Amino acid sequence: MALRASIGQYYSADSPVHRLDPRVKLLGTVVFMVSCFFVSSLPTLLLAALAVGGAVACSHVPARRLLSQIRPIALFLVVTSLINLFFVQSGEVALSMGPLHIHWSGVHAAVLYTARFFLLLLAGSLLTLTTTPVALTDAAEYLLAPLERVGVPVRQGTLVLSIALRFVPTLSQEAEHIVAAQTARGADLENKGALAYARACVPLIVPLFASALRHAENLGRAMDARCYTGGERTHYHVMRLVARRDAPVIAALALYLAALIALGMR
Incomplete structure (x- = not known):
């Protein structure tokens, strides 16, 4: 029984995507x-697949590494595909299996909706892998800053987001340690069905919740020792748009939208 969460885990590399301004990427x-x-x-x-494939x-x-982030949501994609396959019943029948009838419209919906959700998740995973949580929250704070004029607490919200992204890998690692400890004590956490798997997770929730409270x-x-009161935050790295680096990406995005x-x- 492996509890792995790759959200918030940055993959370090020297690539054009990594070097982009975080605001442009977000x-x-x-x-x-x-x-x-x-x-x-x-x-x-095909156009959307080409765009995300190029990125x-x-x-x-x-x-x-990229697909490992989507693996936990693979069940959702499968369920969505099956729902569209069997419950969209219009047009000609493609296949009959007793009381079940699969229509060509259902096949089209299953393929189309599953593929576009997959591309959507792929783009989100690529963003978290190529952008550090701090840079991501700084970019979100900059882009959402105009909302502060109407009373939206943008700085506090982005701080909470930054802390949440920072502690996801930490809690994931502690969950793996708890699983190893429970297994060493004789707990059988492998080769279980869906219901038994859910029951096996119950003894892991309490220590993991206690660990999260301890970290909080x-x-x-x-934060109290550093006299943090939730005011203006300073940034160690100042974000700057570089025309030679960021302008081609903005132009490519505009071209993609126009083509779409x-x-x-048609």
């Missing part, structure tokens, strides 16, 4: 993820 990823919901045909799907190739991130208390004491709109209007 904004580009959000725009691409939103555009995935407008993918409705094979040409637009993955430029990132120098191993495919195995220690962090609170450290043109293909979608």
Whole structure:
């Protein structure tokens, strides 16, 4: 029984994607993820796949490392695909299995929706792998700063996000230690069905929750000792847009959106 969480784990590499301004990466990823919901045909799907595939190739991130982030959500993709396959019943029948009938529209929906959700998750995973949590939250704070004029606590929200991303790998590692300790005490946590697997996780929740509370208390004491009151935060690294580095990516994103709109209007 392996409890692994790769969210927030930065993959260090010297690539064009890693060197991009975090604001450009965050904004580009959000725009691409939103555009995935407008993918409705094979040409637009191929265009979106080409866009995210080019970004993955430029990132120098191993495919195995990238896919490991999507593995925990693979069950959701499978369930979504099956729901569309069996419950979308319009058009001609492609296959009949007793009381079950699979229509071509169901096949189309299953392939299209699963593929675009996969591309969406792939883009989000690439963002977290090529951007440190601190840079990611700094970029989010900068892009959401105008909301502070209407009373939205952007700085506090991005600080909470930064802390959450920072402690996901820590809690994941402690969960693995708890599993190893329970296994050493004779707990059988391997080769179980879905219901038995859920029951086996119950003895792990209490110590993991206690560990999370302990980390939160220690962090609170450290922040109090440094007289943190939630005001203005300073940044060690100042973000700067570099035309030679960031402008081509912005132009490529605009070209992608224009091509997506043109293909979608056909």
